[in-house]
Amino acid sequence: MRTISPPVGLPALNETDLVGQVARRLTEAIVQGRLPPGSKVVEAGIARELGVSRAPVREAARLLEQQGLLVANPRRGFFVRQFAADDIDEIYDLRLCVERHAAVLAARNLTPETRDKLRRQIDVLHETADLDDPARQVEEDYRFHRLICEIAGNRRMLRLFDDLASELRMVIGLIGRLYDDPHEIARTHEPVLAAIEAGHPERIVAHVDYHIGHAWREVGRLVREIPPWPAAAK
Amino acid sequence: MRTISPPVGLPALNETDLVGQVARRLTEAIVQGRLPPGSKVVEAGIARELGVSRAPVREAARLLEQQGLLVANPRRGFFVRQFAADDIDEIYDLRLCVERHAAVLAARNLTPETRDKLRRQIDVLHETADLDDPARQVEEDYRFHRLICEIAGNRRMLRLFDDLASELRMVIGLIGRLYDDPHEIARTHEPVLAAIEAGHPERIVAHVDYHIGHAWREVGRLVREIPPWPAAAK
DNA sequence: CAAGATCAAACTGTCGACAATCGACGATTA
DNA sequence: TAATCGTCGATTGTCGACAGTTTGATCTTG
Structure with a gap:
């Protein structure tokens, strides 16, 4: 008899996809114009605001970087991309x-x-x-x-x-x-x-x-x- | 009188770009066929091997993920991408x-x-x-x-x-x-x-x-x- | 013997801490 | 007065630790 997964799996809520959530929040903030172009993204600030530690924030920032929304200046932090x-x-x-x-x-x-x-x-x-x-x-x-x-x-x-x-x-x-x-x-x-x-x-x-x-x-x-x-x- | 910056700047040495270095090493290992497709990338293992902690490894992995070389299974780790x-x-x-x-x-x-x-x-x-x-x-x-x-x-x-x-x-x-x-x-x-x-x-x-x-x-x-x-x- | 339950080791996700570095502001000097 | 230097708070890069999951193996049971 099979006691496998409870019937129909629904939105398998990822529970702990902090990185993804942070990334979405950041993207949102950027697209909506809070966090205007050129502004600095302070890791600790975002972390505190979202109630998480800096690690997930950093990983999310790296994601947005590769995506072109942020640029990273080593030792200086992440900045919201400026478009010309x-x-x-x-x-x-x-x-x-x-x-x-x-x-x-x-x-x-x-x-x-x-x-x-x-x-x-x-x-x-x-x-x-x-x-x-x-x-x-x-x-x-x-x-x-x-x-x-x-x-x-x-x-x-x-x-x-x-x-x-x-x-x-x-x-x-x-x-x-x-x-x-x-x-x-x-x-x-x-x-x-x-x-x-x-x-x-x-x-x-x-x-x-x-x-x-x-x-x-x-x-x-x-x-x-x-x-x-x-x-x-x- | 202007005593501006010493004329010729040289190759601004990047010193600490652990994430970048790790990313390059990983890419290299993958492309060269060590770390074959489908194999698991154990963070701690890579970290130990390169003499760094897991944090830079994770960030580098995220980079390679966005680049398509790795895939991330939440709670399960990073795997080398398999191509069909x-x-x-x-x-x-x-x-x-x-x-x-x-x-x-x-x-x-x-x-x-x-x-x-x-x-x-x-x-x-x-x-x-x-x-x-x-x-x-x-x-x-x-x-x-x-x-x-x-x-x-x-x-x-x-x-x-x-x-x-x-x-x-x-x-x-x-x-x-x-x-x-x-x-x-x-x-x-x-x-x-x-x-x-x-x-x-x-x-x-x-x-x-x-x-x-x-x-x-x-x-x-x-x-x-x-x-x-x-x-x-x- | 096979399917399910149990358990331990391994690993990930996340956190808080600490040293190194950056940026700004005020002190110093020509 | 203006430029340089030194200092201090703020922020990043990195690390080690801990809890919760996953994985694989062993044990149990029909």
Whole structure:
């Protein structure tokens, strides 16, 4: 008789994934604009604030470092990354390169189920547009693009996307409002999906180029407008 | 009167970068095939062996984890990543996607100096081919491709390349000898450089596709031939 | 004999401590 | 007055320790 694991394992709460939790909290704080770019991340401070010791904080910081949100100056500590205009260009250049490919792969792997997922996400985008919640809008936007990478089926590509996205979320979070007309965003996703459904590589690339290129120009413009980062508190 | 800093600063010696050193040692051990795929990385063991405490080892391990060389099972420790055939496909798929773009960008930024660097590296490849040192050959091969990414001028792209390369180095290091004819490798780089010098995007992409595609098929074949990793010692 | 229970050793996750170093501020000197 | 030096608090890098888990082996039981 088998007395194995109690019926259905649920959210196997990791209990002790302090590092992960700290990392999430830190990411959150950075993206939300507390911990502004250039500010110092004092290990002891974070540790005390979260009620843990410095060890998990350090490991989490190393994670965020590799992820590009923090930079480490030996003997000096971790600092929140500062973005310049050319960082935006780098990020979008790479993102465009990857998402083109992802979209083409996604088209190749598309099933009725995954297609529906994409469609539903566009619906969500429209619904979110009514909420006047820019952060949420940006989030749902990413979810759409992330779906494409997921469907493409390359885990490393997905991880790369997540890394780029977390950098972008940070920048965009700091800029504040991104688009004037949220519904406009929602609509501009439709031709991308249409192209993927149609499955013409060239058309896919063209539409992805147009869509991402638009965001690139927009974000680039905003970053150049408000260059000296707000309150880069030491 | 200005008595500023003594003119010529020299190589700011890093002294204490234990984490970095440990990370390098670990990477080395993994790539060289000690620490075979699937083997457990016991923190205390590594720490004792390197004469340091567990803290730096853990942080270094987190680094390698984010880099894809290790995987972390909570409460269970770090394990050396195991590669399957589809990992090879993922890596090369992404690498091809990125290097195409990098090569096109490199062509756009090419200066006489950078062009010479590339040419010289091809010369080095030919010289190395005589040495019968497969590891070295692979290394110089990467250096050529890395140069292209460097010239492309996107730091994030370069980091991505390095990450992919370290995974590949591990796989290839485990396979042992890669090509039969080292001079063959050296020669196949020439059309790539020629295309970059010519500056025709399509021709560049075509040659990069051919070159990387060749390696992809080759590595894929070898991995499929020797699938159960050698000595996956617990 | 096989499946489950029991137990000990090994290992991880986390903590608090300590020395070395950094940064700032005030003292010193030309 | 302005630049340099010395000192002091704050912070990082590293370590050893301890509790809770996991692993593997041994023992028990049907």
